Amino acid sequence: MTTDTTETTATAAPTEADALKQQLVESLMGVIGAPDDLDTARRADDVLHTLDTRLAAEPAAA
Amino acid sequence: MTSTPTLENTAPGKTALYDTVLHAIRTHTQAENPSAFLAMSRGTSAFTAPGLDGVIAYRRAGRYLVQFGGPFAAADSYRPLLDRFVAHAHGQGLRVVGAQLQRHDAQAYAERGFTVNQFGSSWVVHLPDFTLRGTRFMRMRNKISRAFRSGLQVREVPAEDVAGAIHEIDTAWLGSKGADARPLEFLVGELGGPAQQHRRLFVGTIDSRPVGYISYSPVYGSRAGWMHDLSRRIPDGTPGLMEAINSHVIDIFRAEGAQWLHFGFTPFTGLDAANELPGHSPSFRWLMHFLWEQGAALYPAQTQLAYKEKWAPQAPIPEYVAFDGPASVAAFAHIFRACNAF
Numbered sequence: 001m002t003t004d005t006t007e008t009t010a011t012a013a014p015t016e017a018d019a020l021k022q023q024l025v026e027s028l029m030g031v032i033g034a035p036d037d038l039d040t041a042r043r044a045d046d047v048l049h050t051l052d053t054r055l056a057a058e059p060a061a062a
Numbered sequence: 063m064t065s066t067p068t069l070e071n072t073a074p075g076k077t078a079l080y081d082t083v084l085h086a087i088r089t090h091t092q093a094e095n096p097s098a099f100l101a102m103s104r105g106t107s108a109f110t111a112p113g114l115d116g117v118i119a120y121r122r123a124g125r126y127l128v129q130f131g132g133p134f135a136a137a138d139s140y141r142p143l144l145d146r147f148v149a150h151a152h153g154q155g156l157r158v159v160g161a162q163l164q165r166h167d168a169q170a171y172a173e174r175g176f177t178v179n180q181f182g183s184s185w186v187v188h189l190p191d192f193t194l195r196g197t198r199f200m201r202m203r204n205k206i207s208r209a210f211r212s213g214l215q216v217r218e219v220p221a222e223d224v225a226g227a228i229h230e231i232d233t234a235w236l237g238s239k240g241a242d243a244r245p246l247e248f249l250v251g252e253l254g255g256p257a258q259q260h261r262r263l264f265v266g267t268i269d270s271r272p273v274g275y276i277s278y279s280p281v282y283g284s285r286a287g288w289m290h291d292l293s294r295r296i297p298d299g300t301p302g303l304m305e306a307i308n309s310h311v312i313d314i315f316r317a318e319g320a321q322w323l324h325f326g327f328t329p330f331t332g333l334d335a336a337n338e339l340p341g342h343s344p345s346f347r348w349l350m351h352f353l354w355e356q357g358a359a360l361y362p363a364q365t366q367l368a369y370k371e372k373w374a375p376q377a378p379i380p381e382y383v384a385f386d387g388p389a390s391v392a393a394f395a396h397i398f399r400a401c402n403a404f
Binding site for chain 1: 123124125343344345346348349352360388389390391392394395396398399404
């Protein structure tokens with residue numbers, strides 16, 4: 001199969017959503033490590049809600 | 063006024079609570095929760111309210127009341143009981159997070175303003191249609207044959223008669239999981255206690271030495287039958303040990319006319335966007351997929367599903383988590399804390 005379009009094979013740069021996903025996983029680990037720490041819990045939930053907003057704007061990315 | 067004792071020190075006929083919880087999970091089956099019998103576990107609390115017909119099963123973990131399933135309640139008591147439970151939690155400065163809600167529950171919770179997401183799925187086999195014949199099961203048949211040729215014998219026994227054997231298997235099993243391993247509770251079955259009379263325990267022995275066991279709990283509702291519940295084996299044992307025990311038990315259940323063998327809930331499995339409800343958290347949905355792929359340290363979902371899929375289960379039954387407000391990482395983590403995972 002041939003094509004006359006230019007193929008782009010470079011790895012896509014991490015997006016803001018990718019960075020938030022990484023933060024979300026780290027936040028979960030943080031809560032598990034310090035389950036009674038209110039600041040850790042609040043920061044974790046802030047990450048989740050920020051990512052929710054981001055993904056809601058790009059539903060296909062979820 | 064509400065009541066929230068545990069079943070720790072109750073027994074049939076000894077206190078009203080035991081009978082209340084048992085009656086509720088047997089009678090109020092509209093959600094078809096195959097794991098409902100977990101509400102009978104020791105250490106699980108039961109919330110009731112005067113004038114309302116039903117119970118809510120839960121455990122406290124940190125700042126959360128972690129609920130198992132939805133209310134096991136009559137239709138006209140379901141929402142009022144949930145409202146009372148949420149008020150009970152908030153009155154103590156606590157939040158509610160629900161786990162293993164069925165679709166029926168998930169819709170009710172979403173309507174009440176909870177954020178609801180798929181958490182995983184439960185798996186079930188229809189016993190009258192079940193057969194180990196065919197090429198699909200050839201490998202498992204061979205493993206089962208090897209286990210029995212190794213001298214495996216399977217017996218149904220009263221738990222109290224084999225406490226030493228169970229302890230021996232549990233100790234060896236836990237030791238194989240690493241120095242930090244902890245036995246899970248709450249959303250995992252147990253042996254013993256007043257509810258033991260309703261469970262069935264099958265122990266495998268080789269040369270009279272206990273090598274593994276599977277406990278089955280009753281399931282009520284339209285898919286009534288048995289739940290393949292707590293199962294453990296000695297490490298480095300004969301291949302196919304658990305498959306051989308379960309195969310033997312399937313023959314018994316089929317002969318008894320049982321219709322359904324449930325394999326229970328596995329987090330992060332059977333995820334499907336079509337199962338999500340309006341208002342779900344897309345981040346949490348992503349997190350469930352991530353934990354399916356890379357979350358074995360939190361829960362070995364892939365290993366557990368591999369065992370369940372050996373039995374050719376029907377389409378997965380989605381189970382849900384419900385957050386009292388927006389989705390919450392901390393609330394989600396506390397489900398596992400309530401299970402003694404950390």
